[in-house]
Amino acid sequence: MAGQEQIQIALLGLGVIGSGVARTLLEKGPAYAEQLGFRLNLRHVLERDLYKADGVPVDRRLVTDDARVALGDEAVDIVIEVLGGERPAYDFIKEALLSGRYVVTANKEVMAKHGLELLTLAQEHGVDILFEASVGSGTPIIGPLRRDLSANEITSIRAIINGTTNYILTRMSKEGLDFQEALKQAQALGYAEADPTNDVEGFDAAYKVAILASLAFHTHVQPDDVYREGITSLNARDFRYAHDLGYAIKLLAVARTGEDGVDVRVHPAFVPKEELLASVDGVLNAVQVEGDLLGRVLFQGPGAGPLPTASAILADVMDAAYSVAAAKAGRRGDRPPWRAGRPLPIKPIAELTTRYYLRMEVADQPGVLGQIARCFGDNGVSIASVIQKESDEAGQTAELVIMTHVAREESVQKTIKEAGKLAVVSRIGNLLRVES
Amino acid sequence: MAGQEQIQIALLGLGVIGSGVARTLLEKGPAYAEQLGFRLNLRHVLERDLYKADGVPVDRRLVTDDARVALGDEAVDIVIEVLGGERPAYDFIKEALLSGRYVVTANKEVMAKHGLELLTLAQEHGVDILFEASVGSGTPIIGPLRRDLSANEITSIRAIINGTTNYILTRMSKEGLDFQEALKQAQALGYAEADPTNDVEGFDAAYKVAILASLAFHTHVQPDDVYREGITSLNARDFRYAHDLGYAIKLLAVARTGEDGVDVRVHPAFVPKEELLASVDGVLNAVQVEGDLLGRVLFQGPGAGPLPTASAILADVMDAAYSVAAAKAGRRGDRPPWRAGRPLPIKPIAELTTRYYLRMEVADQPGVLGQIARCFGDNGVSIASVIQKESDEAGQTAELVIMTHVAREESVQKTIKEAGKLAVVSRIGNLLRVES
Numbered sequence: 001m002a003g004q005e006q007i008q009i010a011l012l013g014l015g016v017i018g019s020g021v022a023r024t025l026l027e028k029g030p031a032y033a034e035q036l037g038f039r040l041n042l043r044h045v046l047e048r049d050l051y052k053a054d055g056v057p058v059d060r061r062l063v064t065d066d067a068r069v070a071l072g073d074e075a076v077d078i079v080i081e082v083l084g085g086e087r088p089a090y091d092f093i094k095e096a097l098l099s100g101r102y103v104v105t106a107n108k109e110v111m112a113k114h115g116l117e118l119l120t121l122a123q124e125h126g127v128d129i130l131f132e133a134s135v136g137s138g139t140p141i142i143g144p145l146r147r148d149l150s151a152n153e154i155t156s157i158r159a160i161i162n163g164t165t166n167y168i169l170t171r172m173s174k175e176g177l178d179f180q181e182a183l184k185q186a187q188a189l190g191y192a193e194a195d196p197t198n199d200v201e202g203f204d205a206a207y208k209v210a211i212l213a214s215l216a217f218h219t220h221v222q223p224d225d226v227y228r229e230g231i232t233s234l235n236a237r238d239f240r241y242a243h244d245l246g247y248a249i250k251l252l253a254v255a256r257t258g259e260d261g262v263d264v265r266v267h268p269a270f271v272p273k274e275e276l277l278a279s280v281d282g283v284l285n286a287v288q289v290e291g292d293l294l295g296r297v298l299f300q301g302p303g304a305g306p307l308p309t310a311s312a313i314l315a316d317v318m319d320a321a322y323s324v325a326a327a328k329a330g331r332r333g334d335r336p337p338w339r340a341g342r343p344l345p346i347k348p349i350a351e352l353t354t355r356y357y358l359r360m361e362v363a364d365q366p367g368v369l370g371q372i373a374r375c376f377g378d379n380g381v382s383i384a385s386v387i388q389k390e391s392d393e394a395g396q397t398a399e400l401v402i403m404t405h406v407a408r409e410e411s412v413q414k415t416i417k418e419a420g421k422l423a424v425v426s427r428i429g430n431l432l433r434v435e436s
Numbered sequence: 437m438a439g440q441e442q443i444q445i446a447l448l449g450l451g452v453i454g455s456g457v458a459r460t461l462l463e464k465g466p467a468y469a470e471q472l473g474f475r476l477n478l479r480h481v482l483e484r485d486l487y488k489a490d491g492v493p494v495d496r497r498l499v500t501d502d503a504r505v506a507l508g509d510e511a512v513d514i515v516i517e518v519l520g521g522e523r524p525a526y527d528f529i530k531e532a533l534l535s536g537r538y539v540v541t542a543n544k545e546v547m548a549k550h551g552l553e554l555l556t557l558a559q560e561h562g563v564d565i566l567f568e569a570s571v572g573s574g575t576p577i578i579g580p581l582r583r584d585l586s587a588n589e590i591t592s593i594r595a596i597i598n599g600t601t602n603y604i605l606t607r608m609s610k611e612g613l614d615f616q617e618a619l620k621q622a623q624a625l626g627y628a629e630a631d632p633t634n635d636v637e638g639f640d641a642a643y644k645v646a647i648l649a650s651l652a653f654h655t656h657v658q659p660d661d662v663y664r665e666g667i668t669s670l671n672a673r674d675f676r677y678a679h680d681l682g683y684a685i686k687l688l689a690v691a692r693t694g695e696d697g698v699d700v701r702v703h704p705a706f707v708p709k710e711e712l713l714a715s716v717d718g719v720l721n722a723v724q725v726e727g728d729l730l731g732r733v734l735f736q737g738p739g740a741g742p743l744p745t746a747s748a749i750l751a752d753v754m755d756a757a758y759s760v761a762a763a764k765a766g767r768r769g770d771r772p773p774w775r776a777g778r779p780l781p782i783k784p785i786a787e788l789t790t791r792y793y794l795r796m797e798v799a800d801q802p803g804v805l806g807q808i809a810r811c812f813g814d815n816g817v818s819i820a821s822v823i824q825k826e827s828d829e830a831g832q833t834a835e836l837v838i839m840t841h842v843a844r845e846e847s848v849q850k851t852i853k854e855a856g857k858l859a860v861v862s863r864i865g866n867l868l869r870v871e872s
Contacts, residue, residue, distance in 0.1 A: 024587070024729065035586070035654070126767065132584065138730040140576070140584035147583075148568065148576035151460070151750035153467070158871060218471070219780045227785040238795060238866050241823065241837045245793070252871050261781035263788065270793050270870040276712060276736065293460065293747035294574040297737030300712065302730065311729035314587035331562065344655045345697035349663040352699065357681070357706050359674060387677065401677045430674050435594060435688050435705040 005038040005328070007321040010070040012092055013083040014047035014063070017106055017133075019056045020306030021080060021313050026057055028314075036318060038325050044070035071095050077324045078317055081105040090114055097121045097129060102320035104313055106133035109223075112207040116220040128323070130316035135208045136161055136285040138308030139301030143315075145215045145289070152291025154216035156256040161208045163283035163303035164192045164199035165231050165251040169268075170281040173239045173248065179232055191283060191304075201230035202251065202266040209253035213264045216289070217257050221264050229267035242270055248278035276300075352409040352433070355384070357401070358416065359429035364398040368424045372400070375422065379415040381407040397426050403434075441474040441764070443757040446506040448528055449518040450483035450499070453542055453569075455492045456742030457516060457749050462493055464750075472754060474761050480506035507531050513760045514753055517541040526550055533557045533565060538756035540749055542569035545659075548643040552656040564759070566752035571597060571644045572721040574744030575737030579751075581651045581725070588727025590652035592692040597644045599719035599739035600628045600635035601667050601687040605704075606717040609675045609684065615668055627719060627740075637666035638687065638702040645689035649700045652725070653693050657700055665703035678706055684714035712736075788845040788869070791820065793837070794852065795865035800834040804860045808836070811858065815851040817843040833862050839870075 009025075011018055025032075025042055033039045045063045047053060053063045064070060071079070071092060079096040081103060083089045090110045096103050097118065105111065111118070111134045122129045132142045145154070160166050164186060171182040183200065186192035198204050206226040213221040231251050242249045247270040256263040271278040276298055280286040285303030290296045302308040362368050369386065376383055382405040389399045404412065412431070420428045445461075447454055461468075461478055469475045481499045483489060489499045500506060507515070507528060515532040517539060519525045526546045532539050533554060541547065547554070547570045558565045568578045581590070596602050600622060607618040619636065622628035634640050642662040649657040667687050678685050683706040692699040707714040712734055716722040721739030726732045738744040798804050805822065812819050818841040825835045840848065848867070856864045 028587070028589075031589070032587070139733050140580045143579065143584040144576045147755060148579040148751050149747070150471070150754050151464070151468070151747050153464075217780060221782070225782045233866055235866075237835070238793075238868070241793070241795065241825075242868075244823070245821075245837075245839065247793075247870070249868065254871060257780065258783075260787065261783040263783040265785060265788075268868055270791075270868055272870075272872045275872065276715060279712060279715065291747065293743045293750075295738050295744060297575050297735070299733070299735060301733030307729040308731060311585070311587050311727065314729075315584050318586050319583060344653060344693065346657070346661045347694075347697040347699040349701060351696065352701075355706075357674075357677070357683075359677065385681075387680070389677075399673070401681075403681065430669055430671075432674070432685065433703060433705050434683070434708075435690060436708045436711065 005325060006041045007038060007077045007324055008041055008043045008075045009317065010044040010046065010073070010076045010079045011042060012046045012070060012079060012081045012089075014045055014052045014056060014058070015082065015084070016306050017082040017309050018045070018047070020310040021082065022056055022058045024307070024310045024314060032314075032318065036321060036325070038321070040317065040321060043076060044073060046070040067092060071099070076101060078102045078104060078320050080313060080317065081107055082313070083107070084109075086110055086113065093118060093129065094121065097125055097127060100125050100127055102127045102324060103129040104316040104320060105129065105131050106309055106313060107131070108134040108204070108207040108211060112210040112223045115211060115214060128320065130320055131211070132316050133309050133312035135211055136287060136299070137302055137304050138311035139285055139287070139299055139303065141212070141287045141299050142215065144299065145212065149289060149291055149294065149297070152293045154257070154289060154291050156290045157209070157212050157216055157254070157287065158277060159209065159212065159253045159285070159287040160250055160277060160280050161253050161285050161287065161303065162199055162202070162205040162251060163285060164196065165205070166280070166285070166303070167191045167283045168200070169231060169234070169249055169251060172234065172236060173243070176236045176239070178236050179234055200232055202228045205251060205253045205266040209255055209264055209266060212253070212287070213255035213262060216255065217262055219262065221255070221262060225264055227265035227267070231268050234268055245270075246273050247271060248273055250277065250280075350410040350413070353406055355406055355434040356404045356412050357430075357432040357434060358404070360400050360402075360419065360425055361397045361427040361429065362400050363424040363426065364396050365424070369400070371422055371424055372419055375419045376404070376415050379411045379418070381411050381415050441761060442477045443474060443513045443760055444477050444479045444511045445514050445516060445753065446480040446482065446509070446512045447478060447516045447518070448482045448506060448525070449520070450481055450488045450492060450494070451518065451520070452742050453518040453745050454481070454483070456746040457518065458492055458494045460743070460746045460750060468750075468754065472757060472761070474757070476753065476757055479512060480509060482506040503528060507535070512537060514538045514540060514756050516749060516753065517543055518749070519543070522546055522549065529554060529565065530557065533561055533563060536561050536563055538563045538760060539565040540752040540756060541565065541567050542745055542749060543567070544570040544640070544643040544647060548646040548659045551647060551650060564756065566756060567647070568752050569745050569748035571647055572723060572735070573738055573740050574747035575721055575723070575735055575739065577648070577723045577735050578651065580735065581648065585725060585727055585730065585733070588729045590693070590725060590727050592726045593645070593648050593652055593690070593723065594713060595645065595648065595689045595721070595723040596686055596713060596716050597689050597721050597723065597739065598635055598638070598641040598687060599721060600632065601641070602716070602721070602739070603627045603719045604636070605667060605670070605685055605687060608670065608672060609679070612672045612675070614672050615670055636668055638664045641687060641689045641702040645691055645700060645702060648689070648723070649691035649698060652691065653698055655698065657691070657698060661700055663701035663703070667704050670704055681706075682709050683707060684709055686713065686716075786846040786849070789842055791842055791870040792840045792848050793866075793868040793870060794840070796836050796838075796855065796861055797833045797863040797865065798836050799860040799862065800832050801860070805836070807858055807860055808855055811855045812840070812851050815847045815854070817847050817851050
């Protein structure tokens with residue numbers, strides 16, 4: 001890679017998210033370089049607590065507690081901000097944009113409060129601020145709203161965008177726990193903080209829905225504009241009634257636009273069980289967007305965690321890096337095409353291993369199952385369950401439904417062929433693979 | 437808009453999709469211009485059957501049946517290809533790229549067979565070919581794979597990407613229909629073609645999964661590499677057994693990568709009912725992607741239809757147009773920021789109208805419900821259902837659960853306040869909004 005073009009990165013913050021980003025950059029750097037055609041080089045890491053670097057595979061010489069070192073280096077192309085909180089993150093981002101650097105941030109508070117100003121600033125300085133990680137961690141939603149759905153007038157967003165509360169509500173729903181018990185479990189598992197106010201009172205979700213509503217409706221919704229209710233008053237009985245009435249209870253973030261203005265709110269809500277949103281459980285996030293052309297589209301995935309967040313941050317970094325590299329080379333900054341020259345072998349279906357469902361018609365007489373089972377066993381296909389059903393008295397046949405354990409397709413096909421030749425088997429019905 | 441910069445578009449094809457694109461461009465042109473800062477101008481429409489233009493609000497003078505007119509005009513910046521089929525679409529796309537035009541296409545067959553070649557060609561000529569509409573119509577999946585998930589090593593894709601077959605399988609599952617009956621219904625509703633081979637034998641899904649696998653695994657999977665089985669042999673009994681065993685049957689497109697190569701296939705499969713994919717019914721599409729950083733993420737939305745397809749095509753057009761305009765102005769081609777200067781009024785929560793769930797503790801004595809119901813009625817809040825539960829004999833109280841019809845938040849809050857003052861009401865419990 002010597003001599004190859006490099007894009008220089010300053011990482012602000014080496015907490016849980018920052019460490020995940022640093023570690024991923026190190027481990028996957030060569031793969032990214034192959035994909036992009038140039039290298040991403042971590043040049044500075046800003047961290048007040050210098051001991052934090054000890055557990056992270058980062059060259060200690062890159063780590064500084066002086067923001068001027070990280071932000072003042074003219075060689076830096078991209079600044080990644082993962083400090084969290086409003087200050088000093090906001091000031092650092094602003095400084096980076098003013099000096100013509102691309103910024104990638106996971107900061108929902110800064111983007112909710114100052115997003116419009118920062119995006120405008122970025123444009124004025126010929127760069128961009130990318131913030132996919134600020135909502136739904138690695139689950140793509142900012143990118144789709146800014147690009148893929150841009151031909152639509154977005155009319156509504158309904159989202160589960162706080163993993164902590166969704167985990168708590170899921171435990172309350174499935175196990176009949178009260179709020180305090182479920183909260184304790186979430187804290188024990190690291191899903192909730194010691195002071196859970198930010199999550200359980202809906203502040204976190206309010207920041208996020210302010211960002212989504214602003215992007216979707218081309219306006220600037222401030223966090224204070226969001227009507228907000230938390231989940232602390234819910235109790236186990238509400239979940240029982242909801243269940244009986246055919247609903248799930250979710251902390252929903254809702255944004256709608258209509259003739260009378262923008263309706264943006266975060267509160268626990270009844271969601272009809274037949275809707276996909278009602279089935280989004282645990283720490284998962286989901287965002288449903290409705291547009292005039294598209295109808296409804298749903299994005300669902302992890303809503304937290306260092307690696308999913310690194311996924312979003314590094315996709316944004318690659319996007320920005322490609323723009324920087326293109327500009328340096330005097331090219332347009334479109335995305336690279338799918339990488340050529342990597343022919344991979346195609347695995348034949350015969351080598352598939354999975355579980356199988358097989359339906360067959362057999363003679364309705366004693367000993368049949370034994371013969372068929374032997375045929376399966378001889379080919380190394382292990383039967384998980386057998387259902388014998390719907391015997392047809394006129395034809396003196398019965399229907400046999402077999403589910404196998406994990407087996408090799410080739411063996412299953414051989415089994416069927418041999419079974420088909422048995423005198424007691426009148427017809428082989430469908431063979432279906434199980435995909436889970 | 438006079439004097440404003442224009443991006444010139446040639447539209448190849450004025451069938452169902454082409455008409456949707458033309459109509460949308462016309463209707464939403466001013467909104468797009470506001471968003472982009474320049475106009476998208478439809479300059480040529482290529483259509484062999486000149487009568488097709490009659491039903492579409494397109495200036496007849498733009499319509500030509502001569503490809504040389506549409507492709508030979510040097511003013512054209514972007515070519516939209518919605519002819520479908522391999523030829524002559526492939527030749528037109530190639531010609532457009534060779535002459536330095538951006539291409540936006542919905543053509544799964546061309547992209548599956550020639551995608552790698554066309555993307556390379558585009559890059560060599562400093563442009564791009566965009567094809568979000570080729571898989572899942574308006575549901576974003578190509579964009580996310582090319583950009584938002586780019587930091588991941590993608591390990592698997594499981595997708596429902598053919599709306600026709602998913603509709604048929606849904607009817608078979610819910611109504612116990614056999615394949616032929618369900619197919620007839622799909623044909624009557626326009627969801628299946630007179631010759632349904634392309635859909636029901638899995639060819640359409642195979643093209644699409646070849647595209648997804650190629651992008652995800654950075655290789656080129658040809659349609660012929662895809663193992664393929666259709667849905668024609670399924671019958672009602674398979675669905676009953678699947679149901680009893682806890683599965684749904686879906687025509688799944690699967691792509692996995694592992695040490696022994698790429699496993700790409702389309703066939704009906706058992707999907708465990710607790711997975712979201714199992715609940716994707718009717719003409720909806722869904723794509724689940726698994727990456728090493730991200731874990732699993734799911735994209736779900738409409739899989740067909742002129743407007744959802746126009747949504748994808750026009751988002752790609754806007755993306756390309758922004759690159760073209762940026763290059764003309766000597767700027768980088770990043771996406772425009774969220775549009776400033778559109779302050780929208782925030783609707784107060786008091787003006788919300790929805791259905792409500794209310795739980796309260798009341799005295800366990802006759803006439804209580806009447807008093808409470810009167811209080812609701814006086815405020816114009818209509819009660820949809822009442823459940824009285826769990827009377828507490830020691831405290832002589834009962835719990836009342838009320839679901840309202842759609843009502844105004846302000847009225848509901850007033851109702852609760854007044855009800856709280858009634859001697860028979862000992863405690864107002866939770867009030868939750870219904871969001872559906």
